[in-house]
Amino acid sequence: MKADPAAQRRLLDLAEVDAELARVLHRRRTMPELAEITEAEKTVRAKSDALVAIQIQLDDLDREVAKQEKEIDAVRAREDRDRKLLAGGTLNSKQLTDMEHELATLERRQSVLEDDLLELMERREAIDMDGKHAGVELAKAQETLAEATGRRDENLADLDTNQARREAERAKLIPTLPADLLAFYERRRAQRGIGASLLRARRCGACRIEIDTREMSRIRETPADEVVECQECGAILVRTPESGL
Ligand SMILES: [Zn+2]
Structure with a gap:
């Protein structure tokens, strides 16, 4: 030759x-931001899943709370009706005794239901706190991802500029050979x-x-x-x- x-x-x-x-090509494929982004995306997915799981728990609890409140209202309505009957003075003594007995039972039932409701509300509050914490965690993970993506894009822009310059140099050299x-x-x-x-x-x-x-x-x-x-x-x-x- x-x-x-x-x-x-x-x-x-x-x-x-x-x-x-x-x-330039090597840097495009191996810049550390790529691994950071993959890792950050994984974290965002995990945090987001955690938040969704908490939201599902909260929805379930809200349904339970609503059910419990409805039951308490029903017991209360029954008590009101019984009290009215008692005050009405139309009951005989056997009916009065039965009614007083029923009222006592209803009051005990209401007290149990209210305790259960309180417990439900406390659980809901604790899970709501977990949810707020998970929301903060998710926001942090999203910020990390956005930050790494921003750095990657800056790098890519630099690499694009560098590559375009080198390709122009190459295009000028080729005809001289x-x-x-x-x-x-x-x-x-x-x-x-x-x-x-x-x-x-x-x-x-x-x-x-x-x-x-x-x-x-x-x-x-x-x-x-x-x-x-x-x-x-x-x-x-x-x-x-x-x-x-
Ligand atoms: Zn050699």
Whole structure:
């Protein structure tokens, strides 16, 4: 593969742009905010489920309270009716005794029902407190999620800007490179991730492996317009005065 040494050197600019594009892609996939968001979404779901469960308990209790109140009202209405009959003076003594007995029973029943109602109300109050606490927890979790999402979006905007700039640089570089050299570079980049690197101080810039003396002398003797590849990683080795040849 032959290529003008100046064109070979321009490959280094392209490799730098491609490395930056690869970093952008890597950062898009691995930015810590992504894991934070997944975690925060999980927390929001859990807190929201907890709140719904409490709301269901409260609804159940409200129904029980309403039932209990209705029953108390019914007992009270019966007591009122009985008291009226007692006061009416139309009952004989047997009926009076029965009525007094029934009233006493109703009063005991009412007292039990009222105690139960009080207990229900206390339970409701405790669960209502749990609900308020769960609501605060949910709001906190939602805030954490929104905060992480905001940071992710900021990062994405930065990455978009960076990527657009690099892509513009790349679009400018491409027409300056011979098509066959570019295709050669792209094949290596597709296989190894890095298409070309600078040979500097006897090391390949892509794999950082030191090149042995025999290979160095072979490279030294290779004409400048001949494309040299790293024997270790396959990247195009671009020679410049920094190469130490
Ligand atoms: Zn290498």
